Amino acid sequence: MNLSLLILLPLLTAVTILFCNGLKQVRSVALAGSVLQLALGIFLLVVYWQERNTGNLSPMLFEFSVTWFAPLHINYHIGVDGISIAMILLTASVVVAGILVSWTMEKLSKEFFFLLIFLSLGAYGFFISLDLFTLFFFLEIAVIPKFLLIGIWGSGKKDYSAMKLALMLMAGSALVFVGLMGVYYQTGSLDILQISQMHIPLEVQKFFFPFAFIGFGIFAALFPFHTWVPDGHASAPTAASMFLAGISMKLGGYGCLRVATFLMPDAAHAYSWIIILLATIAIIYGAFATMMQTDLKYINAYSSVSHCGFVILGIGMLTETSINGAVLQMVSHGLMTALFFAAIGMIYSRTHTRMVAQLGGLLKVMPFISTVFVIAGLCSLGLPGFSGFVAEMTVFMGSWQNTDTMYRLATILSCASIVVTAVYILRAAGKTVMGPITDNDFLQLTDARWNEKLAAAILIIGIVLIGVAPFLINQLIGPGTENIFQQVGKAITLK
Amino acid sequence: MMLVDFFILLKQELVITVILFLLLFIKLGKDRTNESLLIIINVLLFLNFVAGFCCCQEGMLFNEMFRTTNLIVLEKNILNLAIWLISLQSYAWLKTHKHLIEFYILLLTTLLGMFFMISSGNLLMFYLGLEMSTIPLAAAANFDLFKRQSSEAAMKLIISSAFSSALLLFGISLLYGTSGTLTFSELTIHLNGAPLQIFSFILLLSGFFFKISAVPFHLWTADVYEGAPVAVTAYLSVVSKAAVLFVFVSVLYTTFKPLANIWYPVLCILSLLTIIVGNLFALRQNNFKRFLAFSSIAQVGFILIGISGSSQEGTASVIYFILIYVFSNLAAFGVVSLVSALTGKENISDFKAFYTTNPLLSWILTIALFSLAGVPPTAGFFGKFFLLIAGAAKGNYILIGVAALNMVISFYYYLRVVKAIFMDDNAEPIAKIKIPAMPKLALYICVAGIVLTGLVSYVYDYIYSLSTGF
Numbered sequence: 001m002n003l004s005l006l007i008l009l010p011l012l013t014a015v016t017i018l019f020c021n022g023l024k025q026v027r028s029v030a031l032a033g034s035v036l037q038l039a040l041g042i043f044l045l046v047v048y049w050q051e052r053n054t055g056n057l058s059p060m061l062f063e064f065s066v067t068w069f070a071p072l073h074i075n076y077h078i079g080v081d082g083i084s085i086a087m088i089l090l091t092a093s094v095v096v097a098g099i100l101v102s103w104t105m106e107k108l109s110k111e112f113f114f115l116l117i118f119l120s121l122g123a124y125g126f127f128i129s130l131d132l133f134t135l136f137f138f139l140e141i142a143v144i145p146k147f148l149l150i151g152i153w154g155s156g157k158k159d160y161s162a163m164k165l166a167l168m169l170m171a172g173s174a175l176v177f178v179g180l181m182g183v184y185y186q187t188g189s190l191d192i193l194q195i196s197q198m199h200i201p202l203e204v205q206k207f208f209f210p211f212a213f214i215g216f217g218i219f220a221a222l223f224p225f226h227t228w229v230p231d232g233h234a235s236a237p238t239a240a241s242m243f244l245a246g247i248s249m250k251l252g253g254y255g256c257l258r259v260a261t262f263l264m265p266d267a268a269h270a271y272s273w274i275i276i277l278l279a280t281i282a283i284i285y286g287a288f289a290t291m292m293q294t295d296l297k298y299i300n301a302y303s304s305v306s307h308c309g310f311v312i313l314g315i316g317m318l319t320e321t322s323i324n325g326a327v328l329q330m331v332s333h334g335l336m337t338a339l340f341f342a343a344i345g346m347i348y349s350r351t352h353t354r355m356v357a358q359l360g361g362l363l364k365v366m367p368f369i370s371t372v373f374v375i376a377g378l379c380s381l382g383l384p385g386f387s388g389f390v391a392e393m394t395v396f397m398g399s400w401q402n403t404d405t406m407y408r409l410a411t412i413l414s415c416a417s418i419v420v421t422a423v424y425i426l427r428a429a430g431k432t433v434m435g436p437i438t439d440n441d442f443l444q445l446t447d448a449r450w451n452e453k454l455a456a457a458i459l460i461i462g463i464v465l466i467g468v469a470p471f472l473i474n475q476l477i478g479p480g481t482e483n484i485f486q487q488v489g490k491a492i493t494l495k
Numbered sequence: 496m497m498l499v500d501f502f503i504l505l506k507q508e509l510v511i512t513v514i515l516f517l518l519l520f521i522k523l524g525k526d527r528t529n530e531s532l533l534i535i536i537n538v539l540l541f542l543n544f545v546a547g548f549c550c551c552q553e554g555m556l557f558n559e560m561f562r563t564t565n566l567i568v569l570e571k572n573i574l575n576l577a578i579w580l581i582s583l584q585s586y587a588w589l590k591t592h593k594h595l596i597e598f599y600i601l602l603l604t605t606l607l608g609m610f611f612m613i614s615s616g617n618l619l620m621f622y623l624g625l626e627m628s629t630i631p632l633a634a635a636a637n638f639d640l641f642k643r644q645s646s647e648a649a650m651k652l653i654i655s656s657a658f659s660s661a662l663l664l665f666g667i668s669l670l671y672g673t674s675g676t677l678t679f680s681e682l683t684i685h686l687n688g689a690p691l692q693i694f695s696f697i698l699l700l701s702g703f704f705f706k707i708s709a710v711p712f713h714l715w716t717a718d719v720y721e722g723a724p725v726a727v728t729a730y731l732s733v734v735s736k737a738a739v740l741f742v743f744v745s746v747l748y749t750t751f752k753p754l755a756n757i758w759y760p761v762l763c764i765l766s767l768l769t770i771i772v773g774n775l776f777a778l779r780q781n782n783f784k785r786f787l788a789f790s791s792i793a794q795v796g797f798i799l800i801g802i803s804g805s806s807q808e809g810t811a812s813v814i815y816f817i818l819i820y821v822f823s824n825l826a827a828f829g830v831v832s833l834v835s836a837l838t839g840k841e842n843i844s845d846f847k848a849f850y851t852t853n854p855l856l857s858w859i860l861t862i863a864l865f866s867l868a869g870v871p872p873t874a875g876f877f878g879k880f881f882l883l884i885a886g887a888a889k890g891n892y893i894l895i896g897v898a899a900l901n902m903v904i905s906f907y908y909y910l911r912v913v914k915a916i917f918m919d920d921n922a923e924p925i926a927k928i929k930i931p932a933m934p935k936l937a938l939y940i941c942v943a944g945i946v947l948t949g950l951v952s953y954v955y956d957y958i959y960s961l962s963t964g965f
Contacts, residue, residue, distance in 0.1 A: 071811065071959045151917065177895075
């Protein structure tokens with residue numbers, strides 16, 4: 001299959017949107033484009049399985065490479081493994097859901113949908129890139145639309161949040177850039193697969209790994225660079241929040257894994273204790289910070305910091321299971337947070353408040369939305385049957401495989417955070433959904449419309465599928481994580 | 496030497512000269528309306544640009560005083576393109592101007608000077624070209640005839656140029672004293688790093704830095720840019736800088752190669768200083784022209800980083816970046832000059848809620864600013880990336896790290912303008928502007944350039960194939 005289609009289709013959709021007039025045309029084009037993209041993703045999955053079943057064991061499938069800037073060794077080189085496909089499917093589902101929930105976006109609708117599609121284009125390109133320049137190119141493409149999305153359509157202190165997010169993410173990519181330069185001048189290549197075959201000296205790795213890891217870490221809410229997350233998420237319009245949590249933060253996690261850890265495994269070992277320390281702080285701090293929040297969006301944003309800590313923890317632990325868990329957690333968190341933000345958006349658009357204290361008894365007036373809200377919450381606290389449980393469990397099991405006392409302590413502490421998660425989720429869900437109706441105006445409110453139901457359904461299917469049949473996704477991402485782990489394992493034996 | 500060779504080697508200069516004479520004759524002839532004149536002139540400039548691509552030949556003339564290579568032809572073509580775009584953009588301003596033809600005569604004279612400067616194979620020729628390109632420019636800066644600020648700008652420009660020329664001339668004379676020659680190719684042999692030579696070289700460098708307004712020789716820039724008419728500001732910030740940078744690359748890489756261990760650290764330090772100071776001053780500007788002045792100072796800093804790489808990639812990236820810079824900066828100036836000519840507003844705060852009334856111009860300005868900031872998929876991203884790659888070749892990662900972080904600072908001020916355009920409220924936004932055909936054409940060309948120059952690798956490959964390094 002030609003992977004460039006994954007980039008061409010959003011590009012085509014975005015360009016078509018520019019020639020449309022009025023909300024109706026724009027949104028139908030956007031929806032059609034994103035549904036086609038999802039279909040393409042599923043088709044990719046099927047073809048991928050077929051290819052694997054024929055016994056093709058090469059690390060990347062459907063590779064395609066064409067020289068872009070020959071003098072600088074820059075190639076447009078793309079290819080996918082199971083991890084990329086999982087990320088592509090996640091992105092595609094979130095995009096469809098995001099477009100569905102913004103179905104009635106009246107304000108500058110053309111620009112809004114254009115930016116959403118453009119953002120997703122950056123994400124698709126990023127996930128299939130096997131060349132560092134191409135990867136960096138798509139990473140940056142995904143940043144600026146967020147600035148405009150938050151700044152123009154956001155609420156609250158949107159100017160501040162938009163600027164903060166853009167600058168922090170740009171600083172992240174600046175750090176990534178320095179890391180990439182280091183790798184480039186050490187190996188003379190920008191090709192990920194080629195570089196992984198070469199051995200970069202330990203001192204060089206130790207110098208450049210922090211740049212790459214922290215750079216991508218800023219995208220993935222690595223403590224203490226997570227401060228853009230709460231403000232950005234809270235100020236963004238619903239679809240943009242979903243994209244931020246479901247797609248953008250995954251760019252960071254994927255980058256940490258595919259670029260920093262995969263290309264500089266020795267340094268990943270050397271620094272793993274720092275990564276774990278930061279991840280544990282993020283998990284616990286995020287959980288406790290969430291307890292103090294009164295705004296639903298802030299609750300979800302801070303809990304994202306905590307949940308993304310698990311991704312970083314899984315990567316830092318460097319066992320095969322924990323890396324597997326990190327990838328699972330990325331997918332799970334993406335779906336779940338997008339669902340959560342969608343539910344919050346639906347509630348907010350009806351009640352015009354996101355304050356927990358002012359909400360109550362919503363189950364009676366809008367049963368569907370409330371159920372979605374509760375499902376997202378339960379997934380977030382790791383109830384078996386949903387994806388959150390599978391992912392977090394895998395991370396913990398993988399982490400426990402490290403016998404070092406420090407690492408085990410970190411694992412235990414992170415495990416304990418689940419209790420805190422349960423407290424804030426149950427409290428928020430209980431207060432908003434159950435109990436007496438706090439405001440008589442709520443009685444006039446309507447339940448979800450078809451588009452909102454469809455959006456929620458797509459995300460819930462993903463969550464439940466992973467939760468009930470985790471072996472499916474495990475088989476998908478298994479070879480990919482094994483490949484990364486082997487790289488790391490080589491580093492251990494070399495020592 | 497055949498006579499035909501003479502004409503082919505000098506073709507770009509000759510075409511400009513012919514246009515100059517044509518303009519003189521038109522001036523002497525019967526009165527024409529500005530509109531028809533502008534059409535004639537712009538067609539001429541376009542033909543001039545196209546003619547630049549035909550019959551290229553490498554060679555020397557006048558006893559090595561004048562030399563030309565394919566790269567030099569390309570550099571001149573970039574300048575030709577820039578001046579054509581500027582001319583198209585200043586339509587709204589010049590339409591009612593009384594001294595239209597004089598303006599073009601001044602502008603084209605400076606262009607001729609720049610051509611000779613770029614082609615110079617000899618220090619005297621270089622100096623001659625430089626002076627020819629500076630003095631008429633000061634007169635052009637005064638072309639808003641009834642504005643005090645404009646005269647002030649012209650005065651500042653002429654005084655600071657004279658000062659830098661004096662430095663340059665002093666350096667040249669000392670260099671002649673120590674080496675006994677003025678020809679670049681012979682000069683290289685005589686350079687041995689004697690203290691007097693180094694001193695003269697530093698003087699020479701200062702002269703250069705003055706022209707490209709690198710820190711600490713940047714102080715004249717903002718005032719001159721603010722006071723001069725927008726067209727002249729665009730010309731100053733794009734064409735005249737680009738011309739000096741073209742010479743700078745080739746002279747450093749060929750003639751002053753033996754002194755590389757001196758100019759490398761100088762370039763590193765000055766490039767960082769230039770970026771940082773340019774950025775910090777740009778942060779708080781409200782006048783659009785001042786803002787673009789400081790941002791262009793920062794851009795020059797990035798170019799200096801590319802130059803410090805002194806490789807084939809370095810040369811190629813510098814020229815590539817300048818081409819991109821022509822497109823992006825002129826797109827920004829194009830919008831500003833339209834707004835300024837039709838409404839008289841030049842402040843960033845006037846652009847608040849610009850999007851509600853002028854969506855097309857807003858997008859063009861935004862794309863231009865993104866390209867200046869280096870956001871993909873605009874060409875500016877590729878340009879900056881390649882400059883930094885070239886700069887990193889020597890393993891100087893601190894340089895690259897500081898530059899990369901400075902890109903983040905520059906994001907702040909570019910995004911601030913974007914924020915004003917899209918997000919801020921304004922009770923009286925700039926009224927809807929009807930874009931005349933010529934500026935529209937120029938803006939479209941700029942946007943096409945911004946989008947295509949980066950994504951299509953052919954441009955870079957072509958420049959690379961012509962470049963040399965050491």
